[in-house]
Amino acid sequence: MLTKRFLVSVLIAITCVQLVSSLTCYTCLNANDCKKARKTTCTVAAANETSHHLGVYHQNVRWVPMYRYDCLALKYTYQNNNTVTHQLHGCVHPDVNACNLYLKPQYSSWRRAQCKVCSGDKCNKNPAGALSRSHYTIVAAGLALVLAKIYA
Ligand SMILES: *[C@@H]1O[C@H](CO)[C@@H](O)[C@H](O)[C@H]1NC(C)=O
């Protein structure tokens, strides 16, 4: 019995650590790409790539090497119609302040139709709109199953 209790504690600890230390975001680079967004686990390189893409049409995007991440959902359209001019989803460093950046002068007529920086797995939502079960639900379900087996 003691061994089982111990095993359960270890399992719960491992699950918690994983939930805290890894973040998954939907990632896509332009309007067409966002019809089939990927899920990416945030790393320095992934957040770096987002900064790089932000820098194509924004001024003064800072390169902030840090190990905290948020998810970004960003969409620009033309001012007079809803045609998407640019769309970007991905992992982002919180200090980049992605939603407060200024556009470069040549893109200044774009309208910021959506900008969201959030924390939580896949909180930047699949831009194609398909629903998917959250990571957390799957982990919780798995843990419940293990507990049920051990105490049965
Ligand atoms: C991040 O980007 C900068 C410049 O854009 C580059 O010099 C650096 O090597 C990149 N780092 C990683 C870990 O990708």
Ligand SMILES: *[C@@H]1O[C@H](CO)[C@@H](O)[C@H](O)[C@H]1NC(C)=O
């Ligand atoms: C939307 O407006 C832009 C610029 O005014 C124009 O170039 C584009 O063709 C328009 N798109 C549609 C679908 O009307």
